[in-house]
Amino acid sequence: MAKRKRHKMEFEIEDVNLLPIMNLITLLIPFLLLSAQFIQIGVILVEPPRISSGGSSGGPNNANQPEKRELNLTVVVTGDGFSVNYKPNGTPVSLCPEKGKQPCIKAKMVGGKKTYDGHALQKLLFERVWKPFMKRNSLEPDKMKSNLFKDWGRVAILANDDIPYEVIVKVLDATREFPPEAKGVVSGRLACEFKKPLGEDEWVMKGNCMFPFAQISSQ
Amino acid sequence: MSNRMDSEEKARQERIEAKKAERREASKKFRKDPLKITSLMDALTIILIFLLKSYGSDPMEVPQKKNELMLPKSSSVSNMSECVDIQISRSAIVVKGKPVVKVLDGKTLESGATESSNPMLITKLKVQLDDWRKKAAEEKKKDVQKYEGEAFIAADGQIPFKIIKQVIFTAGMARYTRFTFAVVKTRGG
Numbered sequence: 555m556a557k558r559k560r561h562k563m564e565f566e567i568e569d570v571n572l573l574p575i576m577n578l579i580t581l582l583i584p585f586l587l588l589s590a591q592f593i594q595i596g597v598i599l600v601e602p603p604r605i606s607s608g609g610s611s612g613g614p615n616n617a618n619q620p621e622k623r624e625l626n627l628t629v630v631v632t633g634d635g636f637s638v639n640y641k642p643n644g645t646p647v648s649l650c651p652e653k654g655k656q657p658c659i660k661a662k663m664v665g666g667k668k669t670y671d672g673h674a675l676q677k678l679l680f681e682r683v684w685k686p687f688m689k690r691n692s693l694e695p696d697k698m699k700s701n702l703f704k705d706w707g708r709v710a711i712l713a714n715d716d717i718p719y720e721v722i723v724k725v726l727d728a729t730r731e732f733p734p735e736a737k738g739v740v741s742g743r744l745a746c747e748f749k750k751p752l753g754e755d756e757w758v759m760k761g762n763c764m765f766p767f768a769q770i771s772s773q
Numbered sequence: 774m775s776n777r778m779d780s781e782e783k784a785r786q787e788r789i790e791a792k793k794a795e796r797r798e799a800s801k802k803f804r805k806d807p808l809k810i811t812s813l814m815d816a817l818t819i820i821l822i823f824l825l826k827s828y829g830s831d832p833m834e835v836p837q838k839k840n841e842l843m844l845p846k847s848s849s850v851s852n853m854s855e856c857v858d859i860q861i862s863r864s865a866i867v868v869k870g871k872p873v874v875k876v877l878d879g880k881t882l883e884s885g886a887t888e889s890s891n892p893m894l895i896t897k898l899k900v901q902l903d904d905w906r907k908k909a910a911e912e913k914k915k916d917v918q919k920y921e922g923e924a925f926i927a928a929d930g931q932i933p934f935k936i937i938k939q940v941i942f943t944a945g946m947a948r949y950t951r952f953t954f955a956v957v958k959t960r961g962g
Contacts, residue, residue, distance in 0.1 A: 572810055579817045586824035595835055596849040597925070597953035600941070631934075713934045720845035720930035722937065723956055727848050745960075748851040755923070757951070761850075770941060 598726050599748050599757055600768055625703040627683060627765060629675070629725055631713040633668075635660040636675050636725070640683060649682050670721050676728040676764075680736055684764055688739075693763060709765040722770070729765045736764075835860065835927045835955055845930035847956035853925060857905045857949075859898075859940060861928035866940065868901045880933055893942040902947035921948055927955035 623644065630637040635657035638649040650658040659674045690702040698706075709729045713722060732744045746763035750756070759766060835858075837843055842862040860867040863879035874897055875883040888894045902922070910920035924944045928937060941952060 572814060576810070576814070576817075579814075579821060583817065583820060583824065586821070586828055590824050590827045592827070593837070594958040595844065595853060596847060596956050596958040597851050597853045598847060598849050598956055599851065600952040600954060715933060715935035715938075717934040718930060719928050719932045719934065719937055722934055723845040723847050723930070723954065726954070731848055745850050750854045755921075755951075757851075770938070 597748075598723065598730070598768075599766070600726075600770055623703055624705045625683075625687075625708075626705065626710070627679075627708065628710045628712060629729060630657070631670075631711065631717050631721060631725060632657060633661070633714060633716065636670065638675070638678060638683075642687075649678070670724055672724040672728045673733065675725065676731065676733040677735060679729060680733050680764065684732075685739070693759070693766070707763070707765055708767040708769065710769045710771055712771055726768050729768060730763055732762055732764050736762075838862070842927070842929045843931075844927060844955055844957045846959045848959055849956055850958070850960065851953075853953065853955065854923075856923040856925050856951075856953075857902065857909070858925040858927060858955075859902075859944070861926065861932050861936060861940060863929050863931065866895070866898060866936075868898065869905065871901070873897050873901050876932075876936065879929070879931060880936075882936065882939070887939065893939050894946060895939055895943045898940065898943045899947050902944055902949060906948060921950040923951040923953070924949045925953050925955060 624641065626639070626641040626646070628639045630639065636659040637657040639646055640649055641647065648658075658678065659671050661668050661670045663669075687702060687706070690700075691706040692698060692701060693707045711722065711725055711729070713725075730746050732740055732746075734744070736744055740762050742762055745761045746759070746766050747761040748757040748766075749760050751758060835842070835844065841864065842860060858869060862876070864876055865872045866874040866876065866882075874886045874895055877883060882895065886895050886897065888896050902924070906920060906922040907917050909922060910917040913920070922944075926937070926940065944952065
């Protein structure tokens, strides 16, 4: 009896030997720190994804409504800046805050590097293209059939051969995402996201997008 | 008398010795106390879990290198999916880790890279992409003739638009209809 009591006491006093675990953890942490990815990589979709519901190969190309007009929204990127063209009434119109001046948004030299103002382009597209036509056009699959323009949500990006790729990405961001000024006009979070359901090939649009279906072509 | 004094002195000495020994014993006890590493263990376990979580969560990796391949920044929140990846660095076009065409000065393709009849078509790239599309179709058990591929393009931010255009056109000729551009996310998602 007495022996058992002493044994129990000894068991209580003894500490857990953490040394082997500490050895393991101190080895694992540097190894994982080396291979950890701190930069998150995202993607931008360039080919117009077909919206899953809404019948044959997406709404914009619906052959049942041939009378629908096309907006033909085009962003032209040159060495001087951005220009925006569209066809709101069937005839091509240049969309510039100051008429007659080409390009609409000039590239500026900042610190010896040419910089393009993506936010100005985003604001221009939102104020002059998205806002005037938002009531008669929608990107929601069940409302797309009654859209005024059959190519709503699409934008063509034309660029010169020497434009760096990062400028193209800036234009893609500006056309796809709503500007901060859209808060209050657009309900919900101002983020455009594409997701790919598991095991499927097509991307599905989620969130709020301005003109998410970008086509890249040359001048 | 002196004897008594001596014995008193001895007793005092002994008392001092005993006190000293006690103190020594106490300090020894203090030194013997085990290091408290419970809080350290907590912190390390949390770090370990965090690192394990961020380890290999993306289906593909894009090795970024300064002055070679730096992805442009974007506000996109979409995540990537597994598909054929084409890397366009300032020195070469690489398909699935295999260099296909050289890029000179980060601006132009090596001579003879494009077809003479069509300056947009990069011959070697099309052969590679055709192979990968066939492999993907066979893997998914779909009709090779009808299967449409998806290409993931990771290009350096300074690459001129002309090369991007040529790559997209070539991929299009190899029946790739979905394209995704790799970017570095500037906002969480």
